[in-house]
Structure formats: structure tokens, C-alpha cells
Amino acid sequence: MRIGLPSAETLQGGSLKALILTLLLSVFMFQLLRTVGLRTFSMASETYMSGTHSAAFVTCPNDTVARDLARGIVEKKLAACVNIVPAIKSVYEWQGKIEEDNEVLLMIKTRSSKVPALAEYVRSNHPYEVAEVISLPIDQGNPPYLKWIGDVVPE
Known part of the structure; x- marks a missing residue:
């Protein structure tokens, strides 16, 4: 050959x-x-240190509350982006009873260092007696997107 x-x-x-x-x-x-x-x-x-950013989740009773919280969170630089996910069904136990409600979910992208301030803002502005604010550290992601979060949300 x-x-x-x-x-x-x-x-x-x-x-x-x-x-x-x-x-x-x-x-x-x-x-x-x-x-x-x-x-x-x-x-x-581009290097990214795992856990530097977090995705936080907050449930809201309706779209109006969700929009107001989302706008306030972004305006106060507590997050770079908040996605509003409509029409979720939540089943949970509250005061000894199983409850089922329609809710709206906020998916929040922020710096991990901002989660305590974010939780405080939600507690102060949310109509629920016990507002859900949970966060998970971001292990990996699209480097330019992660950089953008860091650029928008100051330390």
C-alpha cells in the first residue's frame, strides 16, 4: 500500500x-x-473554584410575589439572575397536616457568599411564615456564565 x-x-x-x-x-x-x-x-x-457560586431555590404563593422578590433580589445585587418557574405543585406537611398548593419557584444564581444576605432578604419580604430558602453549591458550569455571575454580584 x-x-x-x-x-x-x-x-x-x-x-x-x-x-x-x-x-x-x-x-x-x-x-x-x-x-x-x-x-x-x-x-x-478559565479556572473556577467549585462552590464559589450557588443556585438557590425559593417557593412563592403566586406570580406577583415571585416577580417582586426576583426584581428586588437582582436590584440589590444579591443575585445575577432569577428564573421564575410557574405552576409547580407542592405537597408538604405543615402543622401536622398534609397540604397541597400551587406555587411559583424562583431559581436564583448567585455567589455562595451572598446566600445569608439573600436568605435574610427573602425572610424580610416573603409572605410565608416560614419561607423556603435553600441553596446548592455549583460544582461546575459554563466558565463564561460563571464569570458573568461573579462580575454582576460583587463580593
């Missing part, structure tokens, strides 16, 4: 032109991919 480029004698006029064009395009594409690839690699290689 012979590996390599065919000789000029074995190529006819059209095939030789196609080979030259393919080689030129390959060189151009290699340079383009190298440039784009390095930029993509540098974005993906």
Missing part, C-alpha cells in the same frame, strides 16, 4: 487543480481553526 500524494503523472488536469485547491483550503482552514480553537480553549480553560 502506498501512502502519500499521487504523482503529477497520475493526475489529470482537473484532478491536479482539485488537489491544489484542497491543499490551499486545508492550510487556510487549519489557520482559522487554530485561531478559533485557541480562543474557545482559553474561554473553556
